[in-house]
Amino acid sequence: MPGPKACKKTRKEWHLTHWSKLQFPVILLQIDDWFKCLDGLMEILISKKVVLALIILAAISFYISYTFNTCLVSSIAKALPKWRHHPVVPNDTPIIHYHTSVRVVPLLESNESDISPKYKFFREQGLRPMRQLPSALIIGVKKGGTRALLEFIRIHPDVRAAGSEVHFFDKNYPRGFQWYRQRMPPTLEGQLTIEKTPSYFITKEAPRRVQHMNPSTKLLVVVRDPVTRAISDYTQAISKKPDMKPFDQLVFINSTIGCIVDTSWGPVKLGLYSRYLSRWLKYFPLSQFLFISGERLVVDPAIELKRVQDFLGLKRVVSERHFYFNSTKGFPCLFKSEGHSTPHCLGKTKGRNHPYIDPIVIQRLRDFYRPFNNRFYQMTGINFGWA
Numbered sequence: 001m002p003g004p005k006a007c008k009k010t011r012k013e014w015h016l017t018h019w020s021k022l023q024f025p026v027i028l029l030q031i032d033d034w035f036k037c038l039d040g041l042m043e044i045l046i047s048k049k050v051v052l053a054l055i056i057l058a059a060i061s062f063y064i065s066y067t068f069n070t071c072l073v074s075s076i077a078k079a080l081p082k083w084r085h086h087p088v089v090p091n092d093t094p095i096i097h098y099h100t101s102v103r104v105v106p107l108l109e110s111n112e113s114d115i116s117p118k119y120k121f122f123r124e125q126g127l128r129p130m131r132q133l134p135s136a137l138i139i140g141v142k143k144g145g146t147r148a149l150l151e152f153i154r155i156h157p158d159v160r161a162a163g164s165e166v167h168f169f170d171k172n173y174p175r176g177f178q179w180y181r182q183r184m185p186p187t188l189e190g191q192l193t194i195e196k197t198p199s200y201f202i203t204k205e206a207p208r209r210v211q212h213m214n215p216s217t218k219l220l221v222v223v224r225d226p227v228t229r230a231i232s233d234y235t236q237a238i239s240k241k242p243d244m245k246p247f248d249q250l251v252f253i254n255s256t257i258g259c260i261v262d263t264s265w266g267p268v269k270l271g272l273y274s275r276y277l278s279r280w281l282k283y284f285p286l287s288q289f290l291f292i293s294g295e296r297l298v299v300d301p302a303i304e305l306k307r308v309q310d311f312l313g314l315k316r317v318v319s320e321r322h323f324y325f326n327s328t329k330g331f332p333c334l335f336k337s338e339g340h341s342t343p344h345c346l347g348k349t350k351g352r353n354h355p356y357i358d359p360i361v362i363q364r365l366r367d368f369y370r371p372f373n374n375r376f377y378q379m380t381g382i383n384f385g386w387a
């Protein structure tokens, strides 16, 4: 049995005594013996050479990890500005759906603002809607029934419309066509984009500008008896400015009832349809216009919608079954539409009560408009029957 001095032997001796004991009969090995020899083992491990080797090893591994991280950070930094300078995904970038727990969100262009069911449907089908410039415009006339027409035609599954008036061809033209296109809803191939801004009809530059966008643009004009149109226009104006003078004072020069009609007053001037139309006809053939009767749109919307669908080359989808007459409102309303799944009418700014106007004033206005109306009937080939 080795005594306490056994492990104070030289390393050579230790190898001789203990390694030989490991390789040969284990019986010879005594637990006591091993405890005492641990000291010897430690002595070897903490010898100077081992410590030096460990320091070198640590230094090498630190250098490798530092170099790797620096390269990684610099390559990310190089890539970042590219994302910043190209914020818009081209329109033909496919929308990818991954069925994993990670939600993939289109990084650069978001169509999330358009939450209409038609749009959601496209996305669910993996289709790629794109924004297009309108191929049809409701250009007028103000207070003719343009909102009703837009809301009725957009029930059609192949029609998508800009919700609010964009005023591109009158006020926003300097912003450019790219800006205009971005205001349009996304559509699929075969779907038609439509926009309505009634002031286009009376804007001098609009015909040339629309032609510049697309000479085959289809133009829809909802017209209404210019006398009731003028009263409707006045009703809207006084609702915003209650201290306005009465209609019969504004409609005549010098406020003298029955005297000369003031054609410089907006509500009167806008009813001179033939004048405005002749401007448009310098840029577009008559075949590119569809004139819709504002009166018939109230009495029988389905008939007018049939004409509109035919003119736009659409399947006849919108029909009688989409409308009901709301006797409280006094106007046709919709059972459902793009934005509502329940029956609803147009807003309360549509179908306002008109103020009482002296019948003499009305007759005077009718006489005034007659020659202009006849001219308009001749130009369009349609007798709208305004008395």
Ligand SMILES: Nc1ncnc2c1ncn2[C@@H]1O[C@H](COP(=O)(O)OS(=O)(=O)O)[C@@H](OP(=O)(O)O)[C@H]1O
Pocket (backbone or CB within 6 Å): 141, 142, 143, 144, 145, 146, 147, 148, 198, 231, 232, 233, 235, 294, 297, 298, 331, 332, 333, 345, 346, 349, 350, 351, 352
């Ligand atoms: N279904 C239905 N519901 C409500 N109102 C209807 C409808 N169909 C046509 N109209 C008539 O539309 C008139 C408003 O015309 P616009 O939408 O062209 O007005 S605007 O120029 O956009 O302000 C509006 O004019 P007012 O009656 O003077 O308010 C209505 O007569």
